[in-house]
Amino acid sequence: MKVKLFPLVAVAMLSTNVMAAKWEAIGVGGENTLLYVDATSISSSKGLKKAWLRYSYTTPQKGDYVTKFKDYRSVLTMNHFDCAGRRSAVSKQVIYEGDDGTGEVLGTNSIKNVENALDDVTPGTLGETALIRVCGK
Numbered sequence: 119m120k121v122k123l124f125p126l127v128a129v130a131m132l133s134t135n136v137m138a139a140k141w142e143a144i145g146v147g148g149e150n151t152l153l154y155v156d157a158t159s160i161s162s163s164k165g166l167k168k169a170w171l172r173y174s175y176t177t178p179q180k181g182d183y184v185t186k187f188k189d190y191r192s193v194l195t196m197n198h199f200d201c202a203g204r205r206s207a208v209s210k211q212v213i214y215e216g217d218d219g220t221g222e223v224l225g226t227n228s229i230k231n232v233e234n235a236l237d238d239v240t241p242g243t244l245g246e247t248a249l250i251r252v253c254g255k
Contacts, residue, residue, distance in 0.1 A: 138158070139156040139159070139170070141154040141155070141156055141218075142154060142155055142156075142157050142251075144247055144248065144251045145247035145248070150175050150176040151174075151175055151176075152173070152174045152175075153171060153173055153244045153247060154173075154174065155170070155171055155172075155248065155252065156169060160252055163198075165200075166198045166199060166201075166232070167198070167199045167201055167252050168196060168197065168198045168209075168252075169196075169197055169199075169248075169252045170194055170196055171194070171195050171248055172192060172193070172195075172219055173192060173193045173194075173195070174191065174192045174217055174218050174219075175190075175191050178191055179191070181224065184213065184224075184227065185213055185224035185225045186224065186225070188215065188224050189215075190213050190214060190215055190224050191214065191216055191217050191221075192213075192214045192216065192217055192218055192219050192220070193211060193212065193213050193214070194211070194214070195208045195210065195211050195212075196209045196211075197209075197248060198232045198236070199248075199252050199253055201249070201252075201253035203236070204238060204239050204249065205236040205237055205238055205239060206245060206248070206249060207229075207232050207236045207237065208229075208235075209228060209229055209230075209235075210226070210227070210229075211226065211227040211228070212225075213225045213226070
């Protein structure tokens, strides 16, 4: 049986491009924190907006028990936003040894009930920057 590979490869390449993250720089915090949002991940679920955020640090951050006390350079978080109420919560956090979500995964955290974890966003913070970008306000 002869299989034509080109159509399969083309479909696979298209699928990869559709799913690829599109990280956009949206904020700077202090002297060493850069905040990005994956624009392709912004969606709505259960009346909330959600998106992947990436915090990248220009200097290593001190680790704790979650990272087994290894220093880290970036964190990816799945954030949920109540746009009207100006509240947010993190349902998943992945801590990476390297820049921009690369290198060894040093630790993860997650919660199941996001609605109960929603808390007011503090004005003038990167949290507010993320809320404004994800909610489109």
